[in-house]
Amino acid sequence: MRNKTIYTLAIAIITSLYALSIKAQTNNVGIGTLTPDPSAILHLEATKQGFLPPCLTTQQRDSIINPHMGLLIFNTVDSVLQYYTGYCWMYVFQENCDDCIFDMYLSDTAGTINRTTTDSVIVTVTVQQISGTGQAIGLFILANVPNGVTTHLTNPIINYSGSSDLIINSTVFATPGVYPIAIQGICGSIVKFKLYQLTITPCYVVNITSPTTNYNLQQAANLPGPGNPICVVMTVYPGVEMKSDTTTKPVVTFGNLDLQSHVGIINYGAMLARGGNGAVGGTFSTFGNPGNPGGDVVNMTTRMSLMTNTFGYHYAGGGGGGSVGIGYPITIPILGTFNIAVGCGGGGAAALGHGGNSILGGLQINIFAAGHDATGGVMGQGGAGGILNYAINVPIGPVNATITPGGAGGNGGGYGEFGTMGSLFVHFLVTVTLPWPIGTITVLNYTYNPNINFPPGGTPGHMIKRNGFPLIGVPLMLPDQFYQSSYYKGYVN
Amino acid sequence: MKKTFFLIFCFISIIGFLSAQNISNATLKTTVKGGNFDGQITWFLKGDKIAFDVQFTNEGKQYTTRYIPDRTKGIFHILSTTPDSKIYSTAEAKLIEPTPGFDRNIISVEQAGDEVISGINCKKIIVKTAGSVTECFIDPTINVNYTSYESFFRSDYALLAMKELKMNGFPIAVKTVDLEGKVLTEVQTLNIQANSVNDNVFNISKDYKPIEQLNKPEKK
Numbered sequence: 001m002r003n004k005t006i007y008t009l010a011i012a013i014i015t016s017l018y019a020l021s022i023k024a025q026t027n028n029v030g031i032g033t034l035t036p037d038p039s040a041i042l043h044l045e046a047t048k049q050g051f052l053p054p055c056l057t058t059q060q061r062d063s064i065i066n067p068h069m070g071l072l073i074f075n076t077v078d079s080v081l082q083y084y085t086g087y088c089w090m091y092v093f094q095e096n097c098d099d100c101i102f103d104m105y106l107s108d109t110a111g112t113i114n115r116t117t118t119d120s121v122i123v124t125v126t127v128q129q130i131s132g133t134g135q136a137i138g139l140f141i142l143a144n145v146p147n148g149v150t151t152h153l154t155n156p157i158i159n160y161s162g163s164s165d166l167i168i169n170s171t172v173f174a175t176p177g178v179y180p181i182a183i184q185g186i187c188g189s190i191v192k193f194k195l196y197q198l199t200i201t202p203c204y205v206v207n208i209t210s211p212t213t214n215y216n217l218q219q220a221a222n223l224p225g226p227g228n229p230i231c232v233v234m235t236v237y238p239g240v241e242m243k244s245d246t247t248t249k250p251v252v253t254f255g256n257l258d259l260q261s262h263v264g265i266i267n268y269g270a271m272l273a274r275g276g277n278g279a280v281g282g283t284f285s286t287f288g289n290p291g292n293p294g295g296d297v298v299n300m301t302t303r304m305s306l307m308t309n310t311f312g313y314h315y316a317g318g319g320g321g322g323s324v325g326i327g328y329p330i331t332i333p334i335l336g337t338f339n340i341a342v343g344c345g346g347g348g349a350a351a352l353g354h355g356g357n358s359i360l361g362g363l364q365i366n367i368f369a370a371g372h373d374a375t376g377g378v379m380g381q382g383g384a385g386g387i388l389n390y391a392i393n394v395p396i397g398p399v400n401a402t403i404t405p406g407g408a409g410g411n412g413g414g415y416g417e418f419g420t421m422g423s424l425f426v427h428f429l430v431t432v433t434l435p436w437p438i439g440t441i442t443v444l445n446y447t448y449n450p451n452i453n454f455p456p457g458g459t460p461g462h463m464i465k466r467n468g469f470p471l472i473g474v475p476l477m478l479p480d481q482f483y484q485s486s487y488y489k490g491y492v493n
Numbered sequence: 494m495k496k497t498f499f500l501i502f503c504f505i506s507i508i509g510f511l512s513a514q515n516i517s518n519a520t521l522k523t524t525v526k527g528g529n530f531d532g533q534i535t536w537f538l539k540g541d542k543i544a545f546d547v548q549f550t551n552e553g554k555q556y557t558t559r560y561i562p563d564r565t566k567g568i569f570h571i572l573s574t575t576p577d578s579k580i581y582s583t584a585e586a587k588l589i590e591p592t593p594g595f596d597r598n599i600i601s602v603e604q605a606g607d608e609v610i611s612g613i614n615c616k617k618i619i620v621k622t623a624g625s626v627t628e629c630f631i632d633p634t635i636n637v638n639y640t641s642y643e644s645f646f647r648s649d650y651a652l653l654a655m656k657e658l659k660m661n662g663f664p665i666a667v668k669t670v671d672l673e674g675k676v677l678t679e680v681q682t683l684n685i686q687a688n689s690v691n692d693n694v695f696n697i698s699k700d701y702k703p704i705e706q707l708n709k710p711e712k713k
Contacts, residue, residue: 336575396551433528433530441560444582
């Protein structure tokens, strides 16, 4: 038995020596081939196997003492072949040791904007440089999104590692759909992409194609009411006039829409609020009355967005003109005391405000000039206050009382304008004529000027009455203030 | 019957007045027609003081105004008695405008002798202007210095004639016609009562409230 073992060992040694003699003759080794390429010192061939270098973690790799230049490993952390240059461990696709290798992650890969409860989504982009000298990593957005959707990176350049918020906003006017947004990270010559999928859900659409009066959006368009917040976009077509027929009713109200709803308005037409009426004449004991306030265009009861580049007209009603009046007991020699009432009505305000008229009556001498009505339409103008500038003769027996009022009621305001204050005085010239032997005696030459500020004109209405709800102007914001421009007239607040 | 009684009353009154000479205290009632005026003026004459009342009714209510010319101040004191109030006011004499058509450019003043008007022996004067002829009957016995009131009585041809003739007295009848004979002004005296004027007639009673107080602008 022992002899048999010795025999077998001898055969193996002889065989090995033969093989070594072959290597020694060709100076290279082939595995899976008997004819290794002469240029290769080791030539491997297989159809069902691969070459497996040492698999090390980064920590294990870095524990190799004095790695030889060209030492090759597979990095199990980064899943990549690495070799030692004599200076650094390089990824096989790196060009030099300073090439930037980084990772990039998104907090979410998809999101939705419904424009009712939210107008935006935020995605956190995190980058981390894992190789190469520390470098800046630039982030870019490639967004295939419709008008009304904007993207913004809070931190577009990150050094080495860090994060940036990608904020995506959508107006209520953006076309609904699903849109891709690519986030691109660039560090040196290395470029990475991540894809984000944005979904914008649709809003209700209401088109105003014919004139309306005192429009109630929820009611007229049969929209959901309380408990069902929605977004809705109302578009006023060119040439269409929406108006109100009384200052107590705005041109547009939202009706019973849920308070969490979001209304968008695109106005290519004209939204014209009713102007305040001119003040009626005062009673006998007053000096007139203030003009009436103008009507509002939109009374917000939900959040609202207004497209501001449409060249549509948004005109609040003007304030009516204040009336003036003097109710005065004038004592005239010879005749005694007369209650005289002189007044002018305030002018109506655009649109279509009525001029003030007289409410005086039953007095002994009434002189009144009614205010004029305003006109309507986009070119509507406020009416002028009534004007008194002519003499009125009151003959009684031999006495002739000439009453000459001078003044006018306040003018009605144009769209979004204040009504004005009027002014008034009254001159009395009283003569008595006796044909013989005297002639005509001037017994009273007296001007009554109360020297007061008569009641003011009315205030203009609101172009937009927010009632505390947020107003979003698209693309330009509409801060709370008083507007008097070509397309906006009235208060926003 | 009433008219007859009225004429008799006038006649007796005037006859009684005739018996007096150089009257310095009298009340005269005259009727005046002209322009739009057709009413009575009651004159109060005492010394060289003159006052007169003018009455008219409107809507059934009577209005009486007393005018007291004040030569020193150049004003009329005007006491207005209305149905509801008593008012004191003044009017500047310089602002008095003559009656429309009154022409101060007198062409001629002619004394036409004496004539008895309603029993009173009057001096008749004829005053001519370019457009009118006026017959004036002046009672020279009324000693009131009438012409010194020229700045107040600016529509009286009789006053201008008396001034021209330096005549004293008081006109008790005046009739002005135009060149076509149309009566422009006619004044007749109905009644003269001698010694009937009290000094109070010329006083400004405190019952009359100054118009400046009545028309004080109210404060609001």
